[in-house]
Amino acid sequence: MTAGKLYLVPTRLDEEAPVLAALPAAVIERIHGLRDFVVEDAKSARRFLAACRHPVPLREISMTILDEHTAPREIATLLGPVREGRDLGLMSEAGLPAVADPGAALVAAAHAEGVSVVPLPGPSSILLALAASGLEGQRFRFVGYLPVRPAERRDRLRELEERSARDRETQIFIETPYRNEALLDDVLTTCRPTTRFAVASGLTGTNEHIRTATVSEWARRRAPLGKSPAVFLLLA
Amino acid sequence: MTAGKLYLVPTRLDEEAPVLAALPAAVIERIHGLRDFVVEDAKSARRFLAACRHPVPLREISMTILDEHTAPREIATLLGPVREGRDLGLMSEAGLPAVADPGAALVAAAHAEGVSVVPLPGPSSILLALAASGLEGQRFRFVGYLPVRPAERRDRLRELEERSARDRETQIFIETPYRNEALLDDVLTTCRPTTRFAVASGLTGTNEHIRTATVSEWARRRAPLGKSPAVFLLLA
Numbered sequence: 279m280t281a282g283k284l285y286l287v288p289t290r291l292d293e294e295a296p297v298l299a300a301l302p303a304a305v306i307e308r309i310h311g312l313r314d315f316v317v318e319d320a321k322s323a324r325r326f327l328a329a330c331r332h333p334v335p336l337r338e339i340s341m342t343i344l345d346e347h348t349a350p351r352e353i354a355t356l357l358g359p360v361r362e363g364r365d366l367g368l369m370s371e372a373g374l375p376a377v378a379d380p381g382a383a384l385v386a387a388a389h390a391e392g393v394s395v396v397p398l399p400g401p402s403s404i405l406l407a408l409a410a411s412g413l414e415g416q417r418f419r420f421v422g423y424l425p426v427r428p429a430e431r432r433d434r435l436r437e438l439e440e441r442s443a444r445d446r447e448t449q450i451f452i453e454t455p456y457r458n459e460a461l462l463d464d465v466l467t468t469c470r471p472t473t474r475f476a477v478a479s480g481l482t483g484t485n486e487h488i489r490t491a492t493v494s495e496w497a498r499r500r501a502p503l504g505k506s507p508a509v510f511l512l513l514a
Numbered sequence: 515m516t517a518g519k520l521y522l523v524p525t526r527l528d529e530e531a532p533v534l535a536a537l538p539a540a541v542i543e544r545i546h547g548l549r550d551f552v553v554e555d556a557k558s559a560r561r562f563l564a565a566c567r568h569p570v571p572l573r574e575i576s577m578t579i580l581d582e583h584t585a586p587r588e589i590a591t592l593l594g595p596v597r598e599g600r601d602l603g604l605m606s607e608a609g610l611p612a613v614a615d616p617g618a619a620l621v622a623a624a625h626a627e628g629v630s631v632v633p634l635p636g637p638s639s640i641l642l643a644l645a646a647s648g649l650e651g652q653r654f655r656f657v658g659y660l661p662v663r664p665a666e667r668r669d670r671l672r673e674l675e676e677r678s679a680r681d682r683e684t685q686i687f688i689e690t691p692y693r694n695e696a697l698l699d700d701v702l703t704t705c706r707p708t709t710r711f712a713v714a715s716g717l718t719g720t721n722e723h724i725r726t727a728t729v730s731e732w733a734r735r736r737a738p739l740g741k742s743p744a745v746f747l748l749l750a
Contacts (some may be wrong), residue, residue: 408682415615416615
């Protein structure tokens with residue numbers, strides 16, 4: 279029996295967007311051939327497969343969960359379908375799996391067992407935000423979420439600004455949408471007036487909004503960021 | 515007259531791959547509506563538009579060059595079509611423009627003039643490599659090319675390994691394909707045996723090859739990397 283492959287399945291960045299606006303037709307076709315998935319969130323995975331018009335009824339599709347609560351010792355068992363000769367798809371809530379989510383552990387387990395890993399091309403909000411920001415795209419760093427406590431968050435922002443200046447490197451981070459405005463407050467009170475700051479929210483959706491300006495320009499002309507998921511970028 | 519928009523146009527990672535395997539159908543349709551482009555390389559841009567079956571004859575399409583030889587003072591003039599009310603597409607040689615290429619300067623100029631920037635979704639070799647490596651995807655850093663001189667290159671590798679260990683962050687870099695083997699030599703002689711090292715080459719093409727292993731495993735079982743463009747990643 280030949281082992282199956284692990285396909286890294288990209289999903290839409292915006293759940294309202296048509297699948298054909300987000301993914302190559304050949305990728306959608308490849309997804310139609312998969313029956314077994316490891317997903318970050320079952321509900322959004324089901325909505326996505328329905329939007330892809332997956333030819334198999336959803337109740338006949340196997341889905342197991344890999345999220346931040348999954349224990350490391352459970353990871354290898356998720357490769358079960360591959361060992362039984364079936365291809366397996368890994369999906370995160372939005373964008374590319376195994377980037378800014380817990381999926382990398384499954385990919386690492388696949389490499390350890392000699393399972394072929396096939397990354398299917400699709401959008402990444404982190405890289406679309408970077409491209410659209412006009413900030414340094416030849417050197418950049420993604421650091422995930424900032425600390426929740428205000429004092430620590432401001433310390434972290436200062437540290438990121440310093441690193442950006444020293445390495446001429448764009449610093450990229452994310453935040454849960456209801457903290458968008460609080461994060462902007464912190465940037466405006468913490469960062470240097472000349473630092474360039476960018477917010478890319480609602481990427482690829484009808485509410486897409488991208489703005490890059492210096493901290494002093496943001497302070498002078500501030501508009502609400504809204505409640506869409508956003509990517510934040512700074513270059514000192 | 516309304517100003518045009520600046521579209522960030524993704525291209526294929528592999529020139530042999532069908533466009534429908536690389537880009538969403540809606541993105542290809544959007545490209546069909548553009549008549550003016552700023553491109554990193556005219557030859558590959560023409561091949562790409564032909565592969566997209568662009569409905570306008572190539573001689574009627576305007577292309578200006580933005581590459582590493584473009585002087586900063588020339589950048590703003592490239593936005594001419596936008597000021598005349600026409601949409602403009604920015605394209606790099608492969609993947610997303612304004613990432614790991616000189617395109618960000620044009621995007622920055624667009625923001626400075628209040629021109630809308632629209633990033634069209636498409637593949638990025640850097641992020642596909644990261645996802646497929648199974649290395650840390652919640653914290654990562656892209657540093658571009660390493661220094662050419664061997665001693666400096668090894669110093670840089672040591673520095674990247676140290677940073678990776680300290681920040682638990684995947685370090686990502688690229689190299690011109692004919693130096694792939696020399697770079698692997700340097701990694702094997704410079705990095706710690708337990709450091710995980712990944713090579714993703716020929717992404718999305720028929721020669722796609724992805725391998726993640728510790729430095730000691732690479733040394734024990736080394737296979738030729740080939741001459742395809744590759745992305746390199748390490749996690750100490």
